[in-house]
Amino acid sequence: MAVQRRGTIFPSKDFDAAKAAQALWKAVDGIGTDETAIINIVSSCNNQQRQDIKQEFLKYYRKDLVKEFKSELQIRLAFDFKQLLISLFMTPAEFDANCLKASTKGLGTDEKTLVEVLLTKTADELSHVRTQYMQKFKTSLEDDVADDTSGDFRKFVYPLSRAKRSSSHLVNSQKACDVAREIHTTFTEYRGTDTPRYDFIGFCCSENYRQIRTTIEEYEKLTGETITTFIDREFSGDAASALKSAVKCAYCMPGFLAERLHKSMDGISTNDDTLIRIIVGRSEVDLADIKKEFEAKYNKSLESKIKSHTSRHFKQLLLAIVRGNADCEQKWE
8 A cells, every 4th residue: 555645735726827927927027026926826836737837928928937037037036046946847857857967967976866866756757757857868867877876876776767666565575574584694694605695785776665664674673683784784885875765765755855854954054955856846745744754853843944044035935835835825916
């Protein structure tokens, strides 16, 4: 049985894309910009409705709304607020493809972002992302991942980038016991022999999360040690970090993402990219669950953390998405 996940943003009732587009035009046309109106409109509807607004905006004003945010409004809008707006008007697949491209392009790889995005998408979602990635960047996601990674870390992220994780939600208890025993045997009793080690990396990026969790529980009962201890002993660097992230997702994906959000605001500077990526990307998936896990883990609400680490319109729009639109009234006059 699939886990029921809860977002914060829902389709707006009595939605009128034409009225919303006209209200946005009023908010951006002229000398000044009405950021409050923009925030109210954008946060009151879901992604599909924002796509409808884009179409109506183009129809009425012969202008691309996203290009308006990028160009004419470039000087008037703060960079962080503008990036958040642009992200909200991308389709989910386009948004994820952009995030993945950003994690691999340039001189270095953003391993944590790459792992976060790949681990938190279903096989079906990743299939759509892969299609969008090819269309937009004229290369495959797996080729970029392979070119930009190496060693055990590549062995982990490459199959994930090919959407190879099982989409099943079933658990095979006997298989979990057998795999747990095989992990223990090949990594301990057969150490130093010609017997190959069990492919723990392949296991973590191909099995469904419920199967992984059950196998881990069997391993810990069998050996008396935590799976984290095992990972730290047998793997290192980015591969070890990625494997531990997979374990966290297997137990509680919202908890894993709550931790990522906390780290993005831990310290003097704030990682705006991570804030945007998770809050936008999970707003219609499980952001309500992430909020709950955040408060349980850190004894502080996600809203209060955002308030203390962001500012101005960027902060207001983030908070509007986190609070959600369930009780939102349309005021687009």
